[in-house]
Amino acid sequence: MKSNTFDTIVVGAGMSGGWAAKEFSEQGFKTLLLERGPNVEHLKDYPTTNMQPWEFKHRGRLTAQDIEENPIASSCYAFREDAKHFFVKDKEHPYVQKKPFDWIRGYQVGGKSIMWARQVQRWSQYDFEGPARDGFAVDWPIRYNDLEPWYTYVEQFVGVSGNKDGLDTLPDGDFLKPWESNVVEEYFSDEMKKHYEDRHVIYGRCAHLTESKPQFIEQGRGLCMSRRICQRGCPLGGYFNANSTLIPWALKTGNLTLKPNSVVHSVLYDETLQKAIGVRVIDAKTKESQDYFAKVVFVTAATLNTNLILLNSKSNRFPNGLGNDNGLMGKYIAFHNYRATINAQYKGFPDRTIEGAKPTSHYVPRFRNVYKQETDFLRGYAAGFGASPERETDREGFGENLKDQLLQTKETGVWNVNSHMMGETIPKASNQVSLDHEKVDEWGIPLLNIDVDYDENDEKMIQDFFEQFTEMFTKAGFVNIQTNDNKRRPGNDIHEMGGVRMGKDPKTSLLNGWNQLHECKNVFVTDGACMTSTSTQNPSLTFMAITARAANYAIEQMKKGLI
Amino acid sequence: MNRRDAIKNVGLIAGGLTLIPYACSLTPEIVYSNLPNIKKEQQDLIGWLCNCILPEDIENFPTPEIRQNFVLTQVNDCLTSEEQAEFLLGFENIQLALSPTKEIKIEMLTPEEQLAFLTLHFEGEGVITGFLETLKNYSLLHFESSEKYMKNYLSYEFMPGRYLGNVTV
Numbered sequence: 001m002k003s004n005t006f007d008t009i010v011v012g013a014g015m016s017g018g019w020a021a022k023e024f025s026e027q028g029f030k031t032l033l034l035e036r037g038p039n040v041e042h043l044k045d046y047p048t049t050n051m052q053p054w055e056f057k058h059r060g061r062l063t064a065q066d067i068e069e070n071p072i073a074s075s076c077y078a079f080r081e082d083a084k085h086f087f088v089k090d091k092e093h094p095y096v097q098k099k100p101f102d103w104i105r106g107y108q109v110g111g112k113s114i115m116w117a118r119q120v121q122r123w124s125q126y127d128f129e130g131p132a133r134d135g136f137a138v139d140w141p142i143r144y145n146d147l148e149p150w151y152t153y154v155e156q157f158v159g160v161s162g163n164k165d166g167l168d169t170l171p172d173g174d175f176l177k178p179w180e181s182n183v184v185e186e187y188f189s190d191e192m193k194k195h196y197e198d199r200h201v202i203y204g205r206c207a208h209l210t211e212s213k214p215q216f217i218e219q220g221r222g223l224c225m226s227r228r229i230c231q232r233g234c235p236l237g238g239y240f241n242a243n244s245t246l247i248p249w250a251l252k253t254g255n256l257t258l259k260p261n262s263v264v265h266s267v268l269y270d271e272t273l274q275k276a277i278g279v280r281v282i283d284a285k286t287k288e289s290q291d292y293f294a295k296v297v298f299v300t301a302a303t304l305n306t307n308l309i310l311l312n313s314k315s316n317r318f319p320n321g322l323g324n325d326n327g328l329m330g331k332y333i334a335f336h337n338y339r340a341t342i343n344a345q346y347k348g349f350p351d352r353t354i355e356g357a358k359p360t361s362h363y364v365p366r367f368r369n370v371y372k373q374e375t376d377f378l379r380g381y382a383a384g385f386g387a388s389p390e391r392e393t394d395r396e397g398f399g400e401n402l403k404d405q406l407l408q409t410k411e412t413g414v415w416n417v418n419s420h421m422m423g424e425t426i427p428k429a430s431n432q433v434s435l436d437h438e439k440v441d442e443w444g445i446p447l448l449n450i451d452v453d454y455d456e457n458d459e460k461m462i463q464d465f466f467e468q469f470t471e472m473f474t475k476a477g478f479v480n481i482q483t484n485d486n487k488r489r490p491g492n493d494i495h496e497m498g499g500v501r502m503g504k505d506p507k508t509s510l511l512n513g514w515n516q517l518h519e520c521k522n523v524f525v526t527d528g529a530c531m532t533s534t535s536t537q538n539p540s541l542t543f544m545a546i547t548a549r550a551a552n553y554a555i556e557q558m559k560k561g562l563i
Numbered sequence: 564m565n566r567r568d569a570i571k572n573v574g575l576i577a578g579g580l581t582l583i584p585y586a587c588s589l590t591p592e593i594v595y596s597n598l599p600n601i602k603k604e605q606q607d608l609i610g611w612l613c614n615c616i617l618p619e620d621i622e623n624f625p626t627p628e629i630r631q632n633f634v635l636t637q638v639n640d641c642l643t644s645e646e647q648a649e650f651l652l653g654f655e656n657i658q659l660a661l662s663p664t665k666e667i668k669i670e671m672l673t674p675e676e677q678l679a680f681l682t683l684h685f686e687g688e689g690v691i692t693g694f695l696e697t698l699k700n701y702s703l704l705h706f707e708s709s710e711k712y713m714k715n716y717l718s719y720e721f722m723p724g725r726y727l728g729n730v731t732v
Contacts, residue, residue, distance in 0.1 A: 052710065052721060054627060059708045063640040182728030225722040351732050355718075358726035391717075395703060398616040398685060406617075406706060409716050411732065
C-alpha cells in the first residue's frame with residue numbers, strides 16, 4: 001500500500017471521527033485519521049489537569065485581553081484560564097456571521113470531546129418520529145429501533161453512569177451505577193410525581209466511570225473521582241473523551257495512521273469512476289497540499305466544518321458541492337435553545353447538606369407535545385435541574401473585622417435550585433451555511449457564511465418554559481422564583497446540527513439511512529451534520545451511535561466489494 | 564461601622580504600620596506592563612492599602628504570591644483599559660485627598676486618622692470608592708482562593724471521589 005493510500009479516510013479526530021477510526025482499525029482496515037489541529041495525547045497534553053485553584057495566576061478567570069480578543073470563544077462557559085488552550089480563538093479561524101452566531105470550536109485531536117459536558121441521554125422513538133408526525137423537515141430514514149443496539153454498543157465502551165428509569169421518552173441504556181441524589185433533588189422528583197403524570201425528574205446520565213469493567217481497564221481508564229474539572233482532560237480517564245479511549249484503542253491495532261495539522265480542503269471525486277477517491281489536505285503549518293486516497297471517506301469534521309468541506313468539494317459532476325444535486329446542502333441547520341433559566345430557593349431540609357461532589361445534575365425529559373400536539377408551538381424542551389446548599393459570607397466592611405467575617409462563612413440551611421431549558425429548534429431552509437464567494441482562510445479555503453437565528457417557535461417555547469417551571473417550582477414550595485432569558489446567541493449551545501441531513505428521498509435530503517451521500521455512496525457523514533432534526537437531548541451519544549452503525553455498515557459493504 | 568469594630572480596625576492598621584511600613588517595603592519592584600507609571604513606592608502603597616482592607620495572613624493562609632503582587636497582577640491583566648484608567652484616577656485622587664501636595668503620606672497619619680480616612684472613602688460613591696472596591700474585590704479573591712481557606716472553610720476537595728446527598732448539618 002502506498003504511503004498516501006488507505007482503505008478508509010476519516011476526516012476529523014473528534015468524537016464521531018474517533019468512533020469511525022476505531023471501528024475500521026479494529027476490523028483490520030488501514031485507516032487514515034486526519035485532524036486539522038495539533039495532537040493532544042492523553043495524559044501528556046493536559047497541561048493544567050492537576051493544578052489547584054490557587055495555582056492559577058488569575059484564579060481561573062480570563063484576562064481582559066482574552067475577552068477582548070475572543071468575544072465568541074469567551075462566551076462559552078468552559079473557556080476559562082484552565083482550559084482556554086483547547087478552544088479555537090476568534091482570530092485564528094474567522095467566519096462570516098450574517099446573523100450573530102457563536103461558533104464554539106476545538107481544533108485538536110479529540111476535538112470538543114475534551115471539553116464537552118458529558119451528558120448522554122438516548123433519543124426516543126418520539127424524537128425520530130417527530131418530523132413526520134409534526135410536518136417539518138423530512139422524515140428520518142431510521143427509527144429508535146435501528147439505533148438501539150448501537151446505543152448499547154457505544155455505552156458499553158464509553159461508560160455511562162445512570163439509573164434505569166423506565167421512561168419511553170428517554171430510553172434506558174447499559175448503565176454504570178449513579179452517584180447519589182441529594183435530598184432536594186429527590187424531593188423535587190417526588191413532588192413532580194405527585195402533581196403530574198408525565199413530568200419526571202431523573203438523574204442526568206453522564207459519561208463517567210463509576211464502576212470498573214474489563215473494557216475500561218483495557219482502555220487504561222480509572223474511576224471518576226468527581227474532580228469536576230473535566231474540561232482540562234482527566235489523568236484518570238474518569239470521563240470519556242476520544243483521546244483516552246477511541247484514538248489510543250485504534251492506534252493499538254497498528255492499522256491507524258493519525259495525521260494532525262492536516263486541514264482537509266475537499267473530498268476528491270473521480271468523474272470516470274463516479275465515486276470519491278480520497279481527500280485533498282493542506283498542511284496546517286507548511287500550507288503544502290497533498291492528496292490521500294481510499295475506498296471510503298467518512299466526513300466527521302464537526303457539523304459546520306463538514307458542511308464546509310462538502311460544499312467546497314466541487315467537480316464537474318457536482319459543481320455545488322459533493323452530492324449536492326438538490327441544492328439543499330448547508331440548509332436546515334438547527335441547534336438547541338438554551339436561553340431560558342429559572343432560579344429559586346427551597347427552605348425545606350435546613351438541617352441537611354451534601355458532602356463531596358458529583359459530575360452531573362438532574363434532568364427533566366421533554367413533557368411537551370410528546371404524544372400529541374398540545375401547544376401553539378411545535379415540539380418541546382428538556383431541562384436540567386440542580387440543587388445545592390446556599391453558603392453565606394459577609395463581605396461588608398474592611399480590616400480585621402472583614403477577615404473574621406470570612407472565617408464565619410456558613411451554610412444558611414436554604415437550598416438554591418435552578419433549571420435551564422434545552423429546547424428543540426425546528427430546521428428551516430433559511431437557517432443555513434454557505435461558502436463565502438470572496439473571503440478565504442489562510443489555507444485557501446472559502447470562509448463559511450453562517451445565517452442562523454431563532455424564530456417565533458423558539459420564543460413561544462421560552463415563555464412556556466417560564467410558565468411551566470414557575471408552576472412546577474411553586475407546586476414544590478420553592479420561593480424567590482426568578483426567570484431569566486439570557487439572550488444567548490445561537491451556537492452557544494454547541495449543539496449545531498444539520499445541513500447534510502438524512503432522509504428517504506434524494507430530492508429532499510443528502511444522506512440515506514446508512515449515512516451515505518445519496519449521490520456518492522462511498523462518502524459517509526455521521527457527525528452532527530447528518531441530523532434531520534435535533535430533539536432536545538444532548539446529541540453526542542447519538543452522533544457516536546450513528547457513526548458506529550454506519551462504520552460497520554461500510555465495513556460490510558467493503559467486504560462485499562460493493563463500495 | 565460601630566465603635567467596637569472601629570477600635571479593632573485601628574489595631575490592625577497600627578499593627579500593619581509596625582510590620583509592613585509600605586514606604587520601606589522589601590518587596591522588589593515589578594514592572595506591570597499596563598501600569599508603567601505605578602512605581603515601587605506606589606506599588607507598596609497599594610499593597611499597604613490592600614492589607615488594611617483585608618489583612619494578609621501568610622502564616623495561616625499562605626498563598627503562592629503576596630497580596631500586593633496578586634492584586635496588581637489582576638489590575639494589570641484583568642481590567643480593561645477603561646477600567647484601568649478609572650483605577651489610576653481613583654489612585655491619584657486618593658493620594659490627592661490625603662494631601663493636595665502629596666507631601667503627607669498615609670503612614671504619617673495616626674491610626675485613628677487612617678481609619679477615618681478609609682471609612683470616609685469606602686462609604687463614598689466616586690472614583691476613590693471604586694478604586695478601594697477594586698482593591699477589596701481582588702484582596703477577597705486572593706484570600707478566599709488560598710489553599711487553607713478553600714479546604715478548611717469552603718470544604719474544597721480536589722478529588723472528593725464521593726457524593727453524599729443527605730448529610731446532617
